[in-house]
């Protein structure tokens with residue numbers, strides 16, 4: 348069936364919110380998406396029927412245990428991993444701080460960590476603090492500020508026999524550029540370093556396959572892909588077995604449970620299943636529009652992947668419309684890849700500046716007109732700094748996703764025209 352955005356929108360009750368008699372336009376998706384009905388259904392059902400602690404002999408406890416196992420299976424299919432390699436936790440940042448402590452137990456003063464200036468602080472600060480605690484050396488890979496991509500030509504120079512870990516993003520949350528994680532993994536493994544990937548901005552937009560990436564850890568967050576505020580961390584089983592977990596003594600020593608601190612937040616896990624069911628539904632409904640539907644190790648994975656692929660094609664169309672419209676204005680600078688031929692190197696997140704307009708003034712105006720977008724550094728401190736945009740107040744970031752319509756992009760562009768007229 349041809350892609351039907353209105354059918355998709357019917358699955359998102361949050362999109363029905365209005366301001367001044369008009370639907371609110373949600374283009375704040377890179378900061379957090381609206382939640383699919385399947386997520387709400389799963390979470391409600393969990394809190395009614397599966398509300399007990401784990402390990403009991405009674406029905407609600409058994410059901411809760413089954414739910415945790417099911418959520419791990421779903422997330423494993425999502426990332427193409429094994430279910431005992433899936434750790435759920437509060438969010439990407441908290442999971443990364445925790446794992447950085449475990450990894451740090453194997454490091455010594457003088458060891459080196461490679462970070463990038465294209466990363467969100469969630470994949471920078473935990474490693475900076477670890478370096479401070481242990482006396483590690485940090486080396487940086489820069490952003491290529493002309494191409495808006497990570498300058499991977501610097502990889503060879505920053506990797507040394509002392510490199511123990513490379514922390515890198517899969518997609519930048521400002522430019523939308525995609526990183527060649529496989530190339531990073533191959534190079535890092537060449538010197539025996541681990542690779543820790545932040546896939547928070549990639550996960551809503553494209554298929555993740557940790558087997559193909561060859562990395563060691565990968566983290567993402569379900570609230571960026573239509574689910575609840577909860578994080579997922581994948582780690583290779585060998586590493587999870589070997590590493591020491593910071594945990595209470597009574598907790599299991601088996602993986603992945605040894606990395607789960609305290610009581611699992613089951614309703615969030617149920618919500619994650621609901622979010623992945625949404626991808627699956629999109630795949631089932633519209634997957635036949637794909638020239639080559641992706642394969643999978645089982646039917647669920649194939650459908651999940653088809654849904655993501657369908658969304659990607661549609662999202663790119665929205666991003667193209669947005670960039671073309673913004674470029675009509677003299678002086679607008681797209682902070683990212685803007686030519687259609689290279690769209691396979693980016694996700695649909697579009698950031699821009701327009702001197703002398705302050706990003707915050709633009710997004711305030713948009714908010715007054717029922718259009719949700721973000722401004723500032725969006726926690727990509729190094730990226731904004733390297734682009735010289737810190738004094739300027741960062742960028743305006745507009746993030747279309749599969750439930751946005753072409754009319755909404757037009758509404759954003761019309762509103763921007765009006766903003767400019769008023770200045």
Ligand SMILES: Cc1ncc(COP(=O)(O)O)c(C=O)c1O
Pocket residue numbers: 377378437438439440441467469470516518519520545547548567568578
């Ligand atoms: C690229 C990227 N990494 C990490 C994070 C932090 O994610 P969390 O809120 O799950 O800690 C974000 C949040 O916006 C992000 O965009």
